[in-house]
Amino acid sequence: MTERQAPGRRRAAGQLEGVVLAVLWAAGGPLTASQVNALLPGDLAYTTVVTILSRLHDKGVLRRERVGRGYAYAPVRDEAAHTASQMHSLLQRGSDRGAVLARFVSDLTDEDEELVQRLLAAHGDPGHHAPGRRPRGHHTPDHIDGHSTPKG
Amino acid sequence: MGPSFLAPLIVSGTLALTAPRLAARLAPRPAAWALATAGASAATTWLGALALLAFTGFGQIRAVADRGLWSVWYLRSQEPVSRLGAGLCGLLLLLGVALVLRASWRRGRVLLRARHRCRTLPVSGDLAVLDDPVPEAFALPGAPGRVVVSTGMLRVVAGVELAALMAHERAHLRHRHHRFLLAYQLCAAACPLLRPLAREGAFAVERWADEEGARAVGDRAAMARAVGRAALARKTDPGPEVLPAATGGPVPRRMRALLAPPPATRRAPLAAAATLALGCLVSLGFAVHTTDDLFRAARHAYVQRHPGAAGADGGHD
Numbered sequence: 001m002t003e004r005q006a007p008g009r010r011r012a013a014g015q016l017e018g019v020v021l022a023v024l025w026a027a028g029g030p031l032t033a034s035q036v037n038a039l040l041p042g043d044l045a046y047t048t049v050v051t052i053l054s055r056l057h058d059k060g061v062l063r064r065e066r067v068g069r070g071y072a073y074a075p076v077r078d079e080a081a082h083t084a085s086q087m088h089s090l091l092q093r094g095s096d097r098g099a100v101l102a103r104f105v106s107d108l109t110d111e112d113e114e115l116v117q118r119l120l121a122a123h124g125d126p127g128h129h130a131p132g133r134r135p136r137g138h139h140t141p142d143h144i145d146g147h148s149t150p151k152g
Numbered sequence: 153m154g155p156s157f158l159a160p161l162i163v164s165g166t167l168a169l170t171a172p173r174l175a176a177r178l179a180p181r182p183a184a185w186a187l188a189t190a191g192a193s194a195a196t197t198w199l200g201a202l203a204l205l206a207f208t209g210f211g212q213i214r215a216v217a218d219r220g221l222w223s224v225w226y227l228r229s230q231e232p233v234s235r236l237g238a239g240l241c242g243l244l245l246l247l248g249v250a251l252v253l254r255a256s257w258r259r260g261r262v263l264l265r266a267r268h269r270c271r272t273l274p275v276s277g278d279l280a281v282l283d284d285p286v287p288e289a290f291a292l293p294g295a296p297g298r299v300v301v302s303t304g305m306l307r308v309v310a311g312v313e314l315a316a317l318m319a320h321e322r323a324h325l326r327h328r329h330h331r332f333l334l335a336y337q338l339c340a341a342a343c344p345l346l347r348p349l350a351r352e353g354a355f356a357v358e359r360w361a362d363e364e365g366a367r368a369v370g371d372r373a374a375m376a377r378a379v380g381r382a383a384l385a386r387k388t389d390p391g392p393e394v395l396p397a398a399t400g401g402p403v404p405r406r407m408r409a410l411l412a413p414p415p416a417t418r419r420a421p422l423a424a425a426a427t428l429a430l431g432c433l434v435s436l437g438f439a440v441h442t443t444d445d446l447f448r449a450a451r452h453a454y455v456q457r458h459p460g461a462a463g464a465d466g467g468h469d
Contacts, residue, residue, distance in 0.1 A: 015318070084282045087270065
């Protein structure tokens with residue numbers, strides 16, 4: 001990563017916010033700062049994670065509830081779900097829509113499905129949740145969805 | 153008279169059919185540029201040649217010829233295509249222009265709607281999350297651009313692979329790939345022969361972003377796995393109406409390319425495409441010149457037959 005000037009660092013901070021939000025959306029329930037930190041790739045200071053979480057909470061992106069002496073955070077869902085159904089219909093209506101919004105992947109045919117499975121299996125990824133997902137050199141639980149949620 | 157009008161059509165047709173093959177042998181970034189350039193020259197040449205041919209027929213209409221001081225008799229004796237042919241060219245031209253307008257209108261509308269709908273999404277940094285179980289991720293151009301990812305996608309792609317996916321989408325935004333996609337779509341609308349070129353162009357743009365994503369995380373295999381896993385998840389978690397892939401296999405092709413060493417720079421296919429693109433424009437230039445000569449001669453013939461018109465004509469020649 002290149003971080004030359006202030007704009008670069010600001011962008012990096014923004015990208016970090018994105019990663020934190022992604023972790024919270026992927027999790028089944030609210031997570032505390034230390035739980036989020038454990039799921040993040042790389043070595044981040046605990047206080048950095050707390051700062052990002054409270055900033056996202058101030059923006060209204062996250063809601064939080066008291067857990068012990070700290071907070072557990074979860075994404076605010078309503079707007080995202082409403083927009084999702086609208087976007088869904090926009091993307092599904094006609095094949096040319098995909099071409100407008102550079103989509104990450106196109107749909108697979110049955111033959112391609114087999115091929116992709118073989119390619120994934122051949123490159124260190126036999127199952128659905130495999131070591132391949134793990135960020136290099138850091139301990140991260142393989143199964144984010146099953147992560148225990150804090151008792152509130 | 154025929155060859156000078158036929159040449160632009162033949163050269164642009166050749167370019168349309170060979171450019172995708174040439175681009176497949178290039179690294180993604182030059183391929184995307186080559187296809188955009190080739191597509192633009194071929195589409196311009198195609199529409200231009202149709203316009204010239206249509207005009208030779210149009211000029212033979214008595215009222216038009218009288219207005220332009222052209223000898224209908226001369227134009228008919230020299231006609232590069234039959235009047236039926238010229239009419240057909242005119243129809244193709246109008247159809248092409250209409251399809252280009254329709255494609256740009258539709259595209260603009262989809263982009264505006266998508267931007268409008270995503271405005272209310274929870275955003276952090278440049279990531280906007282869509283609460284949708286169907287795995288979906290795309291780059292939404294604008295100021296600022298956004299990477300939109302669904303919760304379904306976040307559940308199947310995580311860690312380095314998610315970082316690779318995000319870097320891929322950011323590459324789309326940073327290099328303004330939506331402009332390339334717009335160019336390809338408009339070319340395909342202008343001339344149906346350019347549809348394979350447009351498909352290959354969209355693929356080249358994805359490959360370009362794949363390479364950037366792989367470089368950002370320093371792990372080509374992780375980028376390949378992200379692509380594969382996302383595609384598989386879409387397959388096993390179908391939305392209400394998953395469209396069958398008409399293109400046949402861009403995902404495995406992208407994965408294979410990522411699992412192989414980075415593509416080398418090649419000059420020969422690029423030079424071939426550039427030559428053909430230049431050939432297009434030169435042949436169109438010749439056709440314009442020929443048309444100009446034809447109508448000059450027709451005016452000369454008209455003036456000789458109607459000496460009275462010489463005065464009206466004097467200012468022009």
